[in-house]
Each structure stands twice: as structure tokens, then as C-alpha cells.
Amino acid sequence: MTTHQTSSLLLGLAAIVLLARLLGGLARRLNQPPVIGEVLAGIALGPTLFHGALSGALFPAGVRPLLGALAVVGVAVFMFLVGVEWDGAMIRGGGSLVATVSVSSVLLPFGLGTLLALYLMDGYGTGDRTAFVLFVGVAMSITAFPVLARVLTDRGMSRSPLGVVALACACVDDVLAWSLLAAVIAVSGSAGPDQWRVLLAAPYLLGMFFVVRPLVRRFVARRAVLTLTPAVFAAVLVGLLLSAAVTEWVGLHYIFGAFLFGVILPRGGERLRADVHERLGHLSGTLLLPVFFVVAGLQVDLSHLDAGGLGTLGLILLVAVGGKFTGAFAAARLCRMPARESAALATLMNTRGLTELIVVNVGLQLGYLGRDLYSLMVVMAVVTTVMAGPLLSWIIGHPTDGGLPRPPGRPAPVTATATAPGTGHSAGTVGTAA
Structure with missing residues (x-):
């Protein structure tokens, strides 16, 4: 790698992390999964906006294969x-x-x-x-x-x-x-x-x-x-x-x-x-x-959507x-x-x-x-x-106890236990009542 490639890669990675955190935090404030903001960050850095000028400046052609390799690992x-x-x-x-x-x-x-x-x-x-x-x-x-x-x-x-x-x-x-x-x-x-x-x-x-x-x-x-x-x-x-x-x-x-x-x-x-x-x-x-989102976003071009x-x-x-x-x-x-x-x-x-x-x-x-x-x-x-x-x-609605209220008179649900991912503990019952 040349000095220019190294500095471009490090600068690009810093921009990726910063933008992903900012838009991910914004998505969370809007009650959306942070991944939505991170995906939008990848699209924003691609050719959809400004005809690819931003992506061209941050990610020159010599750096993109390196980003692709990091994306594979990610x-x-x-x-x-x-x-x-x-x-x-x-x-x-x-x-x-x-x-x-x-x-x-x-x-x-x-x-x-x-x-x-x-x-x-x-x-x-x-x-x-x-x-x-x-x-x-x-x-x-x-x-x-x-x-x-x-x-x-x-x-x-x-x-x-x-x-x-x-x-x-x-x-x-x-x-x-x-x-x-x-x-x-x-x-x-x-x-x-x-x-x-x-x-x-x-x-x-x-x-x-x-x-x-x-x-x-x-x-x-x-x-x-x-x-x-x-x-x-x-x-x-x-x-x-x-x-x-x-x-x-x-x-x-x-x-x-x-x-x-x-x-x-x-x-x-x-x-x-x-x-x-x-x-x-x-x-x-x-x-x-976030690097994967950028690599994926570089392939998204909505500028010509008709x-x-x-x-x-x-x-x-x-x-x-x-x-x-x-x-x-x-x-x-x-x-x-x-x-x-x-x-x-x-x-x-x-x-x-x-x-x-x-x-x-x-x-x-x-x-x-x-x-x-x-x-x-x-x-x-x-x-x-x-x-x-x-x-x-x-x-x-917005449940406060994590459950759904059961209308009066409805038969109790048939139960089946299941394990929440990564906990090893019973996670609750499965409602199958009519």
C-alpha cells in the first residue's frame, strides 16, 4: 500500500464509523433499529447523492478493494x-x-x-x-x-x-x-x-x-x-x-x-x-x-429512478x-x-x-x-x-409489561415453553387459543 492509500483508508474508516454512529443514534431516537441509520449512512456515501462525488473523494478506486475485504470479515x-x-x-x-x-x-x-x-x-x-x-x-x-x-x-x-x-x-x-x-x-x-x-x-x-x-x-x-x-x-x-x-x-x-x-x-x-x-x-x-454498509451502498444508485x-x-x-x-x-x-x-x-x-x-x-x-x-x-x-x-x-399499542392484554371471556391460551436466544431460560407461553 502506498502512503496515499493508507491515509485514504484510515480517513474513510473514520468517516464510516462517525456517520454510522450519528445516523444510528438518530434512528434510535426515532424508535427505529440503529441498523436503519447505518444502512442509510452507507447509501448516503454511495453514488445516489451528489452523483458519487462524496464516495469518490472518500473512497478512491485503490481503497475500495480493501474496504471490500473488511466487509467480507464483517x-x-x-x-x-x-x-x-x-x-x-x-x-x-x-x-x-x-x-x-x-x-x-x-x-x-x-x-x-x-x-x-x-x-x-x-x-x-x-x-x-x-x-x-x-x-x-x-x-x-x-x-x-x-x-x-x-x-x-x-x-x-x-x-x-x-x-x-x-x-x-x-x-x-x-x-x-x-x-x-x-x-x-x-x-x-x-x-x-x-x-x-x-x-x-x-x-x-x-x-x-x-x-x-x-x-x-x-x-x-x-x-x-x-x-x-x-x-x-x-x-x-x-x-x-x-x-x-x-x-x-x-x-x-x-x-x-x-x-x-x-x-x-x-x-x-x-x-x-x-x-x-x-x-x-x-x-x-x-x-x-458499517464498512459493509458502505460497500453495499456504493452499489446502490437511485439517482436515475424514474x-x-x-x-x-x-x-x-x-x-x-x-x-x-x-x-x-x-x-x-x-x-x-x-x-x-x-x-x-x-x-x-x-x-x-x-x-x-x-x-x-x-x-x-x-x-x-x-x-x-x-x-x-x-x-x-x-x-x-x-x-x-x-x-x-x-x-x-405500547405494552408496558411485554404482553398482550387478553379480552375478557377469551379462553386461556394453550401454552408451550420456548427458550429466548442466548438465555437458556423459559421465555414464556405461546398463545394458540381461538
Whole structure:
């Protein structure tokens, strides 16, 4: 690196951190997740405003590959932390309600998304028609578990019956959506002549769950209190990076390996998981993810958005919001959840946030999306996340005890316990009464 590149990189990083903190704090004051402000900071530094003059001055061409490398690390760490928070016990406790809502809220928007992709094929399609259609379907199906969890925590609802159901459904949605995305990548031939490597994904998955996971559990079980020493922290980082590298090499994407390594960490080592989350979370949230937002924002260009583009954006929002809401609401009502709670749950399942941004960025990298449609998808991710809080307040008000009042005369809800992510404690009951 030259002196000019080094100084430009450091100056650009300082600007990224400062703007992300300012807009993230502003978003919090407006009762929005801080990620909204950080995403808008990334878009503001891109070519949408001032015709790219700001981004050109702060991030010259020689610096952008370095930012891209930091963004890769940031996304890998974030997906690892999502895996750490993913809790299978929550899914098991939710019963048929969670399974039905989750499957319906993924399959319906996926199907509608594929129909939308067929309609958009002529104007926005890429070379691989099958990959384009399937990928748009996946993009419509995303629910952001981390952002949803933050919304519930900020409202004091993470341990309420509704909060438990929403978190459990988001957990299942994550697995279903990531599985669909992995399948799209595998069948699209994005690995080129080395596509045969994707056959190694299955044995790698089995090895992680049936070899690596038991070894890690045994290591944790032999210690009464496992603290995050430098050696243990280094081992976690090595495992995270190696797992991400392997899935990237086999022709999937590094996000799957990072997520998988977080999932296999034993749930018994609560202190270890909390320490890992705290140390990596601070670095990721303060520096690495804001860099990713800027890298993603540099690809968003809304300066030439015309009436046709606005019409396409309207269709995308209609399919994304309508598909998710209808799928979740209808399934919840089918399971005899009260209408108000069903509407609140469907609203929460529409939260997309950073997870959607990562997915559409994968699509851009692999050539499934062009820049025009990518830009509209980013707007959809922001809008669906922004609307979640106000709609939730409109539907259920501002609960002070984290629960929903039950109207007089309504039968007591059928209960099912679930575990809040990262706590190991019962999080509440799931209402399924008529």
C-alpha cells in the first residue's frame, strides 16, 4: 500500500464509523433499529447523492478493494453471531404453530417472488434465468432474526408469548431461507468448472455436526468454568474463518460456513458464548458492519429512478410485504391464534433489515441481480424494517409489561415453553387459543 492509500483508508474508516454512529443514534431516537441509520449512512456515501462525488473523494478506486475485504470479515463475523444466537430449543417448544407459520411465511412469498421475477425478466433479468427467478423468490422470503429480536427487546416483548412465537418463527425462517439460498447457489453453477466441489457440502455439514460439535462439547464439559482466554478466543476465530473458507471453496458462500460454526457452539457454555458475542459484537457493530454498509451502498444508485422504477419498487414491496404478511397471518389464524396477535406476528415477520441486505449483496456478487434491481431490493429491505415498529404499535399499542392484554371471556391460551436466544431460560407461553 502506498502512503496515499493508507491515509485514504484510515480517513474513510473514520468517516464510516462517525456517520454510522450519528445516523444510528438518530434512528434510535426515532424508535427505529440503529441498523436503519447505518444502512442509510452507507447509501448516503454511495453514488445516489451528489452523483458519487462524496464516495469518490472518500473512497478512491485503490481503497475500495480493501474496504471490500473488511466487509467480507464483517459479514462473516455477523453471520457467526447469528448462528451463536440461533436456538433449536425455541423451535422445539413452539410446536405446530411455529412450524406452520414459518413454512407458510417462507413458501408463499417465495412463490409470489418467483412469479414477480418472471414478470421482471425482460427488464431486469440476468444471464441465468433460473438463478434469477429462484433468487428473487428467496429475497422475498427473508426475515431478519437479529433485527426482529432487537425490536422485541426494545419493546420489552422478548419474553412475552407473542415475542417467543415470533423469535421461534424467525429462527425457522432463517434456516429455511438460508437452505433455499444455498440450493440456488448450488444449482446455478456459480463455482464454474469446480462445481463438483458442491458435492463436498453434505459430508462437511455432517462432519461439523457429528464430529466437530461433539469434540467442542467435550472440551467445554471438562471445564467447570470456561472463560474466554486469548487461546480460546483465537480458537473460536480460527474455527469461524476456516468454516467460512471451506463453504466458499466448495462453491456455496462463506456466510453459510460462518453461520454453521456459530450454530455448533455448545449451548451449555453460556458464559463463553456471552463473552464471544460481546467481544466480536463490539468490533463488528462499530467498525466491520458499517464498512459493509458502505460497500453495499456504493452499489446502490437511485439517482436515475424514474416512474417505471417506482412502479417496480411498488410491485416488489407489494409482493414482499403482502406475501410475508398473508402467509404468516393465515397460518397463525389456522392454528387458532387470535386475530390481533396474528396480525402482530405477521408484521414482525416482515422485518428484513441487515439479513436481507446480505442476501441481495450475495445476489449482486454472483451475478443473479443487476445493479438497478439490487438498488430497489435495498430500498425494500429498509422500508420493511422501518414499518415494523409503527405498525406493531398501531396493532397492539405500547405494552408496558411485554404482553398482550387478553379480552375478557377469551379462553386461556394453550401454552408451550420456548427458550429466548442466548438465555437458556423459559421465555414464556405461546398463545394458540381461538
